[in-house]
Amino acid sequence: MEVLIYILPLLIAYILDLILGDPRWLPHPIRLYGNFIYAGERFLNKGDFRFAKGALLTIILCFIAFLFFYGVNIFIKSYPILYVVFNSIFLFYALANRSLIQEGKAVFNELDKGITQGGKRLSWIVGRDTSQLNEQQIKTAVFETLSENLSDGVIAPLFYYAILGVPGAMLYKMINTLDSMIGYKNDRYLYFGKFAAKLDDVFNYIPSRITGIIMLTVTGKVHKTTEMFSEGKKHSSPNAGYPEAALALILDCRFGGPNYYHGKLVDKPYIGYHDRILDDSEFKTVAKINHSTTFICVVGILFLKLFLSL
DSSP: OHHHHHHHHHHHHHHHHHHHOOOTTSOOHHHHHHHHHHHHHHHHSSSSOHHHHHHHHHHHHHHHHHHHHHHHHHHHTTOHHHHHHHHHHHHHHHOOHHHHHHHHHHHHHHHTTOHHHHHHHHTTTOSSOOTTOOHHHHHHHHHHHHHHHHIIIIIHHHHHHHHHHHHHHHHHHHHHHHHHHHOOOSTTTTTTTHHHHHHHHHHHHHHHHHHHHHHHHHTTOGGGHHHHHHHHTTSSSTTTHHHHHHHHHHHTOEEEEEEEETTEEEEEEEEESOOOOOOTTHHHHHHHHHHHHHHHHHHHHHHHHHHHHO
């Protein structure tokens, strides 16, 4: 029974994400996370000691997220059906593979209508300025986002579910949401969001590298692992470069390079070797890689849990 109530939520959440993705009509706990972060930031991000205030907000919200789900799980553990339903729902909320692919596909669809439409839709999912990007730069940005967020939005939550169950997955989602809202190096968040950004770096360290390795494995290019680590460390982020490097090596293309962020030119290094034209048909290849990587991760967690239960 112990193994079953662990395995069932994983399988149900994975299947729900495959079928539903992230329907906008459903209430979502990450929106609630965002409301808490927004309220805390508005109240604390002023005056002196902004780093300490940001760290305090981050620690408090992380403890609340973990302890809430941990406490609920303890309370409902004696009700197996309720336990499975509760954990299935919230692990489903923690995963974002289908919605990630859908958002990437939406950019390609808008790009067919014109550069302006494609760039505008891209701005929904990336932080860079998109108004001056050409067709190839838009496609490159989509592929970079699909690879990077495969780690942040799928493999990392699964990794922390494997270690700490739904409380771990939802703790990770709080950390990742904090980083996405206040982890910027601008005048407003440089000090206030620094702790949240560093905590996100720590929590993504292992999942990002696992993501890259699985991506190479499912495409028969695991022999490029050393190259992935070499190229991945060029990225300014300690983690984002590894899944990006894996995809660049798989597609034999090049990511990175200079881009504008909030009106400032950021001269990012290139990742990968071959500066070539990306074709629309390659979107299906990238989507397949994301699905295959997610599937292998889920299967790996299942086998690991079954092995440890023997």
